[in-house]
Amino acid sequence: MKHFIEELNPQQKEAVINTEGPSLIIAGAGSGKTRVLTTRIAYLIHQGVDPFRILALTFTNKAANEMKSRIISMSGADARNLWMGTFHSVFARLLRVESLRLGYPANFTIYDTDDSKNVIKSILKEENIDPKTYKPSSVHARISACKNSLIKPLQYMENEELMLEDKASGRPRFAEIYQKYNNRCFKSGAMDFDDLLVNTYELLERFPDVLYKYQNRFLYVLIDEFQDTNTVQYLIVKKISASTRNICVVGDDSQSIYSFRGANIRNILDFEKDYPELRVFKLEQNYRSTSNIVEASDSVIAKNVYRLPKKLWTSNERGSKIRLIRADSESDEANLVAVTIQDEKKNFSKRNSDFVVLYRTNAQSRAFEEAFRRFGIDYRLIGSISFYQRKEIKDLLAYFRFTLNTADEEALKRIINLPARGIGDTTFAHLIVWANDNQCTIWDIINNIYSFEISSRVKQTLKDFVVMIKSFQVVAEQKDAFEAAKYISKESGLIRLYQEDKSIEGISRYENIENLFSALKSFTEREDTENKSLGSFLQEVSLMTDADTQDDSGDKVTLMTVHSAKGLEFNTVFITGLEEGLFPSAMSMDTREELEEERRLFYVAVTRAMEKLYLCYAVSRFKWGNLQFCEPSRFLDEIDARFLDYGVSTRQQQVKAPELRKTKEKPKEEPVRKMIPVDQNFVADDVSNLQAGMNVLHNAFGNGKVIQVEGSGENKKAIIYFDKFGQKNILLKFAKMKIISE
Secondary structure, X not given: OHHHHHOOOHHHHXXXXXXXXXXXXXXXXXXXXXXXXXHHHHHHHHOXXXXXXXXXXXXXXXXXXXXXXXXXXXXXXXXXXXXXXXXXHHHHHXXXXXXXXXXXXXXXXXXXXXXXXXXXXXXXXXXXXXXXOOOHHHHHHHHHHHHHOOOOHHHHHHOHHHHHHHHHOOOOOHHHHHHHHHHHHHHOOEEEHHHHHHHHHHHHHHOHHHHHHHHHHXXXXXXXXXXXXXXXXXXXXXXXXXXXXXXXXXXXXXXXXXXXXXXXXXHHHOHXXXXXXXXXXXXXXXXXXXXXXXXXHHHHHOOOOOOOOOOXXXXXXXXXXXXXXXXXXXXXXXHHHHXXXXXXXXXXOOOHHHXXXXXXXXXXXXXXXXXXXXXXXXXXXXXOOXXXXXXXXXXXXXXXXXXXXXXXXXXXXHHOOOOOOOOOHHHHHHHHHHHHXXXXXXXXXXXXXXXXXXXXXXXXXXXXXHHHHHHHHHHHHHOOHHHHHHHHHHHHOHHHHHHHOXXXXXXXXXXXXXXXXXXXXXXXXXXXXXXXXXXXXXXXXXXXXXXXXXXXXXXXXXXXXXXXXXXXXXXXXXXXXXXXXXXXXXXXXXXXXXXXXHHHHHHHXXXXXXXXXXXXXXXXXEEOOEEEEOXXXXXXXXXXXXXXXXXXXXXOOOOXXXXXXXXXXXXXXXXXXXXXXXXXXXXXXXXXXXOOOOEEEEOOOEEEEEEEEEXXXXXXXXXXXXXXXXXXXXXHHHOOEEEEOO
């Protein structure tokens, strides 16, 4: 252990060895936060603390698994006994033990966002409420906000201000929907993501013996990314650690960017108010980025008023200046980024995986996807549909869910007529009515279907369904997750359904199912899997985040939003769409607090870069089908000019820093591009075999790169991107070009 301590810098070492009492570790970007947190936990274990009595919380399973692996390598296999994971996974584990006190079954279902929205849609339909006025996504977001503020439906109804706010917004029935939603989830034996937090808090609040139990179990509580915690998360850990006050929080207020998810930056800014005896450790040395990038990021974030004092520094080399890319339009911006990546790869032997393109909104990815396809650049898009959200996967998971919890109405809706059994919407509507009239679950009705007026064919079909589900339950109790899943998928008919579909989509679905079984097999064979049951697998899957399921394989450029990039690092970063109203967002400029979060978001983007950083903006951009001229982002002005290189633009012009925002730049106000003089002695090459990726010299347009070649014979043409003239379509039979070797 001494070896690991000696590798730390003095500030990191102080943060590791001072384990008693409340601690705040302010960890700047790239300052070795994970190393300090894992070493601190390993140090506790080496000091004789039982891993069972350490609670460590973070925000992604991926981060938790990586940290746990590091701790095991430092402290040995006993570290596997740590209570370590995401807030939701750890509290779900706790609730499995204690849920009966709150009236939930131990095998309660965990609803994901889609499940929750489907419940809301059902309520809107049953109550004849207009889904255009009460958009399910908006209703779900408001319910989530209420839960994270510990506002229950009855409290909501008693809050005159909230009720008047709903009335003014044209949604006076929100509280009614909220109450019905809660009741529906409870009846189905299901908790949504927010319930995992709210119910844990309620458990500790209502049952003093449960609170005492966990206060005495967890002698040390450690929280990663503390700036991202919401109100209820902080209140839970505050309760659990109240006895020993051994609470250590690690975070960076400058990277607090999730207020839209309920994160409360006051948790970290005001932490000292709750713990006057607090010890503060500042990790300010950046190990990730060049000096130029570190100092530039510090010059921006210093503009924020609401922040804890710190100054990031590095002993890394100065590095190249931050390059500014100015484009005519969003498509031009994407083309310039693609060309720059190709040049970087050629001139500096870089791989696709060295690059990331960051943007403020997912909608911006389209232009880059199109440009990268044209240039033949492989890319991965982070934020596309998750593997576990694909229909065929959710169908099979619904069978698993219902096998374990027959009160789960959403799962039953999904599987009762899949594969088709002749149980249509009308029949299911009857089942719902009978269940409501008898104050029981739909499963109870199906089990006693002969007591109800319905056709004999449907009665027999439902009876067969009951027998099938009960056989699944027996197998799930006796077999591990892989074997149980294999039995259920075969006997339900789902495997046969996808095997028989020979369309491209059908083959893809079958391959996805096959991939799911690979995940199941891996789960049952992992050394750290203590409980290999189907229920344990379902819980792990239901709590996965996008970061846990993203594909890191292959040599590909990454495209992602800035929010998704937090915690990651790349050799070369492109921050795109740096225009007023886009980044910073027009929806986040009404208050200082909102604008400061946008600035923190920009700071996060800048500090992802290790060696090179490009800042990109467009002079014009299409919005709702209309061309609008854009003003460069204020964040470009806020970077100290000595860190910037203003020399990159569509026309290779020099853009001076003082002119950046003082005048709106419009294409019509700029010099017209002049044609390169034609060389009468120019000798052209035979370009009939021209291919994408080749570099060319055109007699009139100069240097360019072939993006695509299409057509044949006399109609064969090439799409070429010229350095000074942008994209051109060239008919090859008339082209006067030379092919330039690499």
